[in-house]
Amino acid sequence: MTEFSYLDAARDVSVDMIEASLGLVERESPSGDHLALESSAAYVAELGQRLLGQPPEIVRTGNVPHLLWKIGSGDRRALLLGHHDTVWPIGSLTELPALVVDGIMRGPGCFDMKVGIVQGLFACSLIIEHEGLDALDGVTILITGDEETGSQTSRSLIESEATQVEAVLVLEAAAPGGALKIARKGVSLYEIEVRGRAAHAGLEPELGINAGLEMATQIQRIAGLGDLNAGTSVVPTSGTIGTTTNTVPASALLTVDVRAETSEEQNRVDLKIRGLTTLNPEASVHVSGGPNRPPMGSDMSSVLFDHARRAARVLGLPELEGVAVGGASDGNFTSALGIPTLDGLGAVGGGAHSVDEHVVVASIPEQTARLAQLLSGLISTRSMPY
Known part of the structure; x- marks a missing residue:
């Protein structure tokens, strides 16, 4: 048999x-x-x-x-x-x-x-x-x-x-x-929103608070949180800025993908992202999301x-x-x-x-x-x- x-x-x-x-x-x-x-x-x-x-x-x-x-x-x-x-x-x-x-x-x-x-x-x-x-x-x-x-x-x-x-x-x-x-790796997913103030881009741009410019600074900060030696990647992945072509953008949105080999690294990045501050004191940054999978x-x-x-x-x-x-x-x-x-x-x-x-x-x-x-x-x- x-x-x-x-x-x-x-x-x-x-x-x-x-x-x-x-x-x-x-x-x-x-x-x-x-x-x-x-x-x-x-x-x-x-x-x-x-x-x-x-x-x-x-x-x-x-x-x-x-x-x-x-x-x-x-x-x-x-x-x-x-x-x-x-x-x-x-x-x-x-x-x-x-x-x-x-x-x-x-x-x-x-x-x-x-x-x-x-x-x-x-x-x-x-x-x-x-x-x-x-x-x-x-x-x-x-x-x-x-x-x-x-x-x-x-x-x-x-x-x-x-x-x-x-x-x-x-x-x-x-x-x-x-x-x-x-x-x-563990995964964290974030949505970052920067809020500024709208104004006419041609008539009086000086009255606006450009959320897009502030977000550009935040993107550099966020991307810098990665640590390849520790196996941690922090990647800005998608986003939007403003509403019309002739308006100083009052808001900007960014999504961020984080991957980490250890819970310690996942928590480190989480604290840093939640602690983001704006260069312009009249702008503000708001964070939602966080660790999704350990x-x-x-x-x-x-x-x-x-x-x-x-x-x-x-x-x-x-x-x-x-x-x-x-x-x-x-x-x-x-x-x-x-x-x-x-x-x-x-x-x-x-x-x-x-x-x-x-x-x-x-x-x-x-x-x-x-x-x-x-x-x-x-x-x-x-x-x-x-």
Whole structure:
């Protein structure tokens, strides 16, 4: 009798996984578009019910649909975490259709992170088919609908479910080459407003307080808060100045993106930004926003990473690498709670948020099999060895 292999089993259903992935990509789901998100959630729910044998609970917070499966009645052991919203607006399929050409899948949101959702659901299905439903007793699956905009409606749900488990496996896309993401920077997002005083730019500009000039000074100060040696980036990203071409601008707005490897650095920048003052005493500066996601340190992923490497060896797959990345995910929330978290278990490809977004199709069964092997091994232990 041939020994069972999750890799062989995943390859047997690879066509089904590709079709399911393309179908999900075709359900455009930009964050904030509630009708589109409902359509996407319905597709994921139907797929999950087919593969898992049970429907999800649809949790709607702020009118955003999040999908939650709790398999079995035992104590919660592991959480598979992902999101079905994307950054792509409705109509993106016109220029970026969902298709596979020469072994490469393309389409808005395929890499970030719809293929990862499909891989996660199929990995669970493979475990059920090989070991029975009881083998997944204690597994929770949560697919949220607002990760791309900061998880404002889903964060409490994520944290609530994460505190009940012993490990979190994040289905976000892998790093280049298929490496896992063992650490992520923390993220802070700010909106800076400078207020001045309007005046006619031609008749009496001296009566105005130019918010644009004041903002130019603030931009230089803000950008100077970065520290590349500490892994901290502070980037002014977008903004607006004034209202009309013949008016001294009374206001200027700036958004700022901050990434930091440590909470200390994240807090340092936060204090500096909140302490900004104006050169012109008649102008004022106002700060909103702040830390959105705390850093995810490698100490929270190391043991799970070792398990993932062993799972890859069992399947005869190449040795896994682990990298730290600047982007954040919902895994930042769970690791900050002290729960072991491993990220980047989803699709292999690249071009997230760009016209080059793509997935390497040959990697889909490999990623699915490794996840199944990892999850099965974790759940089968009487007490997860953390």
